[in-house]
Amino acid sequence: MSVRRTAAGAVEVAAPAKLNLFLEVTGKRPDGYHEIETLMVALDLADNLTCSLDPSGRITLACDDPTLPTGAENLVVKAAEALRAAVGRPELGASIALRKAIPAQAGLAGGSSDGAAALRALDVLWDLHASETTLHDCAAAIGSDVAFFLQVEAGSEHCAAICRGRGEIVEPLSLNHALHFVLVMPPVGVGTAEVYRNLTPPDRVRAVGPAAAALTGSDPAALGRSLFNRLQPTAEALVPALTRVRDALTAEGAALDGALMSGSGSAYFGLARDRDAAAGVAQRLETLGLGRVRVVTCGPGSSWAENAS
Numbered sequence: 001m002s003v004r005r006t007a008a009g010a011v012e013v014a015a016p017a018k019l020n021l022f023l024e025v026t027g028k029r030p031d032g033y034h035e036i037e038t039l040m041v042a043l044d045l046a047d048n049l050t051c052s053l054d055p056s057g058r059i060t061l062a063c064d065d066p067t068l069p070t071g072a073e074n075l076v077v078k079a080a081e082a083l084r085a086a087v088g089r090p091e092l093g094a095s096i097a098l099r100k101a102i103p104a105q106a107g108l109a110g111g112s113s114d115g116a117a118a119l120r121a122l123d124v125l126w127d128l129h130a131s132e133t134t135l136h137d138c139a140a141a142i143g144s145d146v147a148f149f150l151q152v153e154a155g156s157e158h159c160a161a162i163c164r165g166r167g168e169i170v171e172p173l174s175l176n177h178a179l180h181f182v183l184v185m186p187p188v189g190v191g192t193a194e195v196y197r198n199l200t201p202p203d204r205v206r207a208v209g210p211a212a213a214a215l216t217g218s219d220p221a222a223l224g225r226s227l228f229n230r231l232q233p234t235a236e237a238l239v240p241a242l243t244r245v246r247d248a249l250t251a252e253g254a255a256l257d258g259a260l261m262s263g264s265g266s267a268y269f270g271l272a273r274d275r276d277a278a279a280g281v282a283q284r285l286e287t288l289g290l291g292r293v294r295v296v297t298c299g300p301g302s303s304w305a306e307n308a309s
Contacts, residue, residue, distance in 0.1 A: 001120045001149065009053070011125040014046040015117035016154035017101075017108040017296075018145070019181065019262045019269055022211035023229045025199060033144070033166045034196055037208045039215060040145075040161060041175070041298040042154035045183070047100050047114055049076070051121045054093035063098040070098075075115035075143055082138040083122055083130065092126050103292070105189025107263025109145045116149035140168040159298045160215060162208055173216055178299040179223075180278040182256070182270040184245050186291035190235050190265035199234050206230075224257025224271050235265040242266055245290050252281045269296075 003013045022039040029035055054060065059080045061070040071077065076096055084092045096118065102110030119138055123130050132150075139146035144167035151170045152159050160173040211226035236242050242265060249259035249270045255277040256270040272278035278295040285293045 001117055001153065003120050003124050005124070006050075011051045011121045013049050013051075013117045013121045014154075015049060015102075015110070015113040015149070016042040016044070016046045016152075017110060017113065018042050018148065019183075019296075019298075020107070020229060021215060021223065021227055021260070022206075022208050023231060023263065024206050024208065025196075025202065025230045026205050028201075029166070034199075035165060036163070036167060038163050038167065039208050039211050040148055040163060041179070041215075042149065042152045042159045043108075043181075043183075043296045043298050044155055045101060045108075045294070045296050046154065047098060047102050047110055047117070049099075049114065049117045049121055050097045051118070051125045052095045053125060054095045057091045057093040059094055059096070061096045061098060063100060065100040065104075068098075068100070068104065075111045075146070076118045078142040079115040079118035079138065079146075080122055082141055083119055083128070083135075084126070086134050086138055087128055087130055089126070089128070092122075094122055094125060103185050103189070103267070105191060105265075106185055106267040107190070107261065107265045108185075108267050109149075109263065112143045112145035113149045115139070115142050115146045119146075119150065136168075140166075144168060154298070155300075157300050162212055173212060175216060175299040177218060178297050179215075179220065180272045180275045181296050181298075182249070182252075182272060182278050182281045182285065182293065183267060183296045184249065184269070184285060184290050184293050185267045186242065186245055188239055188241060188266055190239055190242075192264040194238060195231050195235050195264040198238060199231065202230060220257045220271060220273065227258040227260040227271065229260050229262075231264050232261040235261060239266065242268075248285055248288055248290060249281075252284070255281050
């Protein structure tokens with residue numbers, strides 16, 4: 001994540017969305033969480049955080065989405081509290097403004113990305129120079145996907161990783177080419193906890209290796225054949241309306257190499273042959289009333305500055 005200081009002394013950082021190109025559930029942990037193996041990429045779609053010092057020592061969060069909680073349950077606030085506790089500086093305060101572009105309960109990890117962005121921004125704002133170990137310990141404590149966003153840089157070759165455990169064990173991957181997706185964000189959300197609660201454990205666990213090899217190679221068609229999400233059937237059973245999005249993307253097979261739900265839903269994506277193909281699919285899908293539709297990109301050459309808003 002790239003952090004910048006403003007002329008007024010505040011710190012700004014963009015918090016990217018992610019897609020799961022592969023997601024397998026490999027077991028259940030004693031702590032109640034599920035063990036996963038997933039292949040994720042960071043996108044040129046992002047929320048934006050602006051952090052300013054608050055001499056009173058308070059941590060406050062304002063958000064342009066009135067439906068999101070801004071108290072202690074928000075991962076941005078949790079990140080701030082965790083960081084100042086980890087460095088033993090309880091007197092530090094910050095006023096944080098969050099501008100949302102990533103919908104909640106969409107499987108795009110907007111909340112986790114916001115938490116990671118807060119860790120990066122506050123480390124600079126408070127002039128802490130915290131170690132990566134400290135930041136990753138804070139990330140693991142507040143959310144499963146937070147560590148991923150600390151180790152990737154959207155809009156660059158360092159935009160992808162395999163994540164294991166609860167998602168906190170991150171193996172970064174390099175991507176030397178851009179990939180273009182059509183992203184559909186339905187107006188309905190899906191609760192992650194409910195999906196996992198209703199999940200039927202697989203008889204046979206799939207390995208992430210083929211998808212990772214296809215991602216780092218130069219064959220989008222091979223990647224399209226490797227797309228997989230263990231959670232998708234369960235989410236679609238809980239919210240049957242989502243199958244309309246899946247079917248619409250599947251019908252675009254001539255322009256897409258594959259389509260999948262991201263995370264626990266409700267967002268779906270199609271892997272396009274190129275950006276022009278993605279734009280054509282997006283234009284057609286926009287007429288169907290499926291929800292917000294846009295073209296998103298990962299990897300070098302993605303239009304990060306254009307879409308980080």
